[in-house]
Amino acid sequence: MNTPALKEWPLWEIFVRSKQGLEHKHCGSLHAADAAQALHMARDVYTRRQEGVSIWVVPSIAITASNPDDKGELFDPAADKIYRHPTFYEIPEEVGHM
Amino acid sequence: MYTQSFSVPDNAGQKNVAAVPSTENPELMAAFDARIDADGRIEPQDWMPEAYRKTLVRQISQHAHSEIVGMLPEGNWISRAPSLKRKAILIAKVQDEGGHGLYLYSAAETLGTSRDQMLEGLHSGKAKYSSIFNYPTLNWADVGVIGWLVDGAAIMNQIPLCRCSYGPYSRAMVRVCKEESFHQRQGYEALLVMMQGTEAQRAMVQDAVNRLWWKCLAMFGPPDADSPNSAQGMRWGIKRISNDELRQKFVDATVPQAKVLGVTLPDPDLKWNEERQHYDYGQIDWQEFWNTVEGNGPCNKERLATRVKAHNDGQWVRDAALAYTRKQQQRAQKEAA
Numbered sequence: 001m002n003t004p005a006l007k008e009w010p011l012w013e014i015f016v017r018s019k020q021g022l023e024h025k026h027c028g029s030l031h032a033a034d035a036a037q038a039l040h041m042a043r044d045v046y047t048r049r050q051e052g053v054s055i056w057v058v059p060s061i062a063i064t065a066s067n068p069d070d071k072g073e074l075f076d077p078a079a080d081k082i083y084r085h086p087t088f089y090e091i092p093e094e095v096g097h098m
Numbered sequence: 099m100y101t102q103s104f105s106v107p108d109n110a111g112q113k114n115v116a117a118v119p120s121t122e123n124p125e126l127m128a129a130f131d132a133r134i135d136a137d138g139r140i141e142p143q144d145w146m147p148e149a150y151r152k153t154l155v156r157q158i159s160q161h162a163h164s165e166i167v168g169m170l171p172e173g174n175w176i177s178r179a180p181s182l183k184r185k186a187i188l189i190a191k192v193q194d195e196g197g198h199g200l201y202l203y204s205a206a207e208t209l210g211t212s213r214d215q216m217l218e219g220l221h222s223g224k225a226k227y228s229s230i231f232n233y234p235t236l237n238w239a240d241v242g243v244i245g246w247l248v249d250g251a252a253i254m255n256q257i258p259l260c261r262c263s264y265g266p267y268s269r270a271m272v273r274v275c276k277e278e279s280f281h282q283r284q285g286y287e288a289l290l291v292m293m294q295g296t297e298a299q300r301a302m303v304q305d306a307v308n309r310l311w312w313k314c315l316a317m318f319g320p321p322d323a324d325s326p327n328s329a330q331g332m333r334w335g336i337k338r339i340s341n342d343e344l345r346q347k348f349v350d351a352t353v354p355q356a357k358v359l360g361v362t363l364p365d366p367d368l369k370w371n372e373e374r375q376h377y378d379y380g381q382i383d384w385q386e387f388w389n390t391v392e393g394n395g396p397c398n399k400e401r402l403a404t405r406v407k408a409h410n411d412g413q414w415v416r417d418a419a420l421a422y423t424r425k426q427q428q429r430a431q432k433e434a435a
Binding site: 033034049 | 145197419
């Protein structure tokens with residue numbers, strides 16, 4: 001991988017797992033020189049009150065995001081597929097919970 | 099803590115200038131307005147009018163600067179805290195303020211400004227921060243009063259910001275508000291302890307309250323009638339409750355707390371108004387407020403100089419971290435080759 005010459009501390013996105021069994025969740029970002037320092041700083045900035053048991057740091061530039069202009073194209077097609085939801089189907093009451 | 103209900107332009111003169119008329123694409127503008135009207139949220143990649151972006155950059159960066167400068171008056175007391183317990187509490191609080199500044203700088207950066215640009219604004223004196231920090235902390239009770247009243251006023255200001263229309267700002271404010279309650283309670287409790295002490299200690303508390311009370315009322319910003327930018331902020335869902343309304347809420351909440359504590363608030367006009375069901379209060383000295391905003395408060399120069407010195411003194415650390423990273427990258431590349 002080609003790394004650009006660093007002039008200032010790059011930006012990192014921080015994900016914190018709040019407890020074992022839960023997913024890592026995005027909680028913010030910070031600047032750090034490298035991954036190890038980003039982890040260290042994330043601990044100080046985002047977990048001062050035991051908010052986490054595990055941290056991921058990801059260079060912000062490594063994230064590819066969907067374009068907000070494509071929102072309709074990407075997500076609207078799901079809107080008329082209500083048969084994908086369990087509530088679409090009527091089941092006789094005597095069947096009970098299903 | 100600590101946005102002073104700022105829509106104070108960075109080139110703050112006595113009066114705010116009227117908003118620039120919009121020359122934005124009407125279609126995009128209509129979609130944006132519709133989302134705001136529906137109480138929707140705006141995220142960094144969404145289209146937004148330039149004036150909305152500018153207002154947010156200014157407000158969030160001023161808010162961040164306030165957190166950072168806010169570390170200084172209290173930091174002065176870390177080495178002089180009266181017990182190990184109070185020292186540990188104060189260090190934790192000051193560390194929180196630094197953290198709050200970092201959340202907010204990150205939120206502002208999502209709008210296309212850089213950390214370096216914002217720091218440049220602060221260090222050159224162009225950007226504003228909350229005026230309350232341009233007053234000195236003369237005795238230990240000031241630290242308690244900052245927690246009780248200054249953080250109390252800040253909480254009033256910040257809770258509505260958790261519902262701000264700009265997603266990253268509102269999310270940062272949720273984190274800040276969660277931590278803020280500790281700040282206010284520790285301050286109030288420290289004062290309670292002092293009030294159970296000697297006559298001299300009680301006098302220190304009263305002295306600190308006397309000096310800081312009016313400054314705290316001014317933190318909510320100019321009266322609604324003199325805040326032309328407020329209406330635009332309300333329209334955009336950046337501001338949810340007006341300066342005067344927040345100030346009234348703060349006074350109403352604080353009077354009973356002062357009674358329990360056993361101090362008086364230095365305002366002869368402060369009394370319950372049965373008809374309004376609120377406390378009436380006296381005139382705030384806005385001349386003094388603007389004078390401090392414009393850089394002529396008792397500590398403006400000292401605060402800024404301390405901040406700039408801390409930044410410059412840390413330059414070698416930032417340089418060393420970058421040099422180390424570059425070296426590691428070069429080594430990794432060489433090994434891969």
